Amino acid sequence: MKRSGGLWPQVVSFENLHRAAYQVLRGKRGQIQAGEFFSNLEGELFQLQRELVGHYYEPGPYRTFWIQDPKPRLISAAPFRDRVVHHALVNVIEPVYERRFIFDSYACRTGKGTHKALDQFVRWGRSTRYVLKMDIRKFFPSLDHEILKATIRRTIKDNEILRLCDLIIDRSNEQEPVVQFFPSDDLLTPLMRRRGLPIGNLTSQFLANVFLDSLDHFLKERLRVRRYLRYVDDFCLFHDDKAYLTDTRAVVSEFLAGLRLRLNEGKSRVRRLKEGIEFLGFVFLPERIRLNRRAVRRQRERVKCLQRAYAGRSIAWDEVKSSLQAWNAHSAYGDTWRLRGDVFEAAVFCVGDAARPPELMT
DSSP, rough: OOBBOOOHHHHHHHHHHHHHHHHHHOTTOOOHHHHHHHTTTTHHHHHHHHHHHTTOOOOOEEEEEEEEEESSEEEEEEOHHHHHHHHHHHHHHHHHHTTTTTTOOOTOOOOOSSSHHHHHHHHHHOOSSSSEEETTTTHHHHBHHHHHHHHHHHBOHHHHHHHHHHHHHHHHOOOOOOOOOOOTTTTTHHHHSSOOBBTTTTEEEEEEHHHHHHHHHHIIIIIIIIIIETTTTEEEEEESOHHHHHHHHHHHHHHHHHTOOOBBBTTTTHHHHHHHOEETTTTTTEEEEEEOOHHHHHHHHHHHHHHHHTTTTTHHHHHHHHHHHHHHHHHHTSSOOHHHHHHHHOOOEEEETTOOOOOOOO
């Protein structure tokens, strides 16, 4: 494919930086950093523009914290101004990659997302006997910087864009340690190669798609797999022949080793679809779809946290209602009418003597 250049002026244009600032602001209006940045918006944007054009832009330090979702994950939050740069970059290079990405890659793409991926999973799941469901062991902490940079250069030839991509990758903070050996490695190779992208960055999500794009094309064009979809590092192949999927798994494992990645062995196997397959927080059965138990437990805990925060007057009713409506809309994708009724029956929010039921189900 022809490489793309001449993109840098679009990235550093005031209009693009202005648009990026408002993209970052979504959901962040109450944060101190957002308020400080927008209190002098034009000045901040012109300063960012000067730094980017003059090659003296330097990313700031990450704020890190751990979450349990359901396993421990290290989340890294970049400073507000760095997130503006991330959005400005992705705004320009995303259309270049959109022309390359396969149709059935669903994460971090306009017009795609969780529910579109689930729709495709259900369509193929109801007309196929087996699924090979795979994910990658410690995906984000394992992403190899050298391979990622080479992958970007196969599509982008603009030196200024490449310089900014390299800077963002090189300034990634330390992730949880992952030591994995591959063919031809010596004892020190895993320690010498820099790895890992911070979970929480828009650029990390986007570059994860770029990194695995070669896998998508290998499966679709070289192996001629017809029914294949991917959401970040969760990917599924559907077929009526179990032996075919077992053989394909071995080929995929070998291909990923070339990217210095390994399958999560415990979760990467061939299953009958009628057994009930978990995918993106739902459990698929031929006759129905339900939320998995972890998702239900997390929401019940979330409701209790919202109740305490509302009772303590630390959040407004509009914030509570917005959070519950979002979960209601998401969970309504499955056969969850009774479950949602149970959750909302317990979701009474009180301040003093005033009580408010959510009344959200539709």
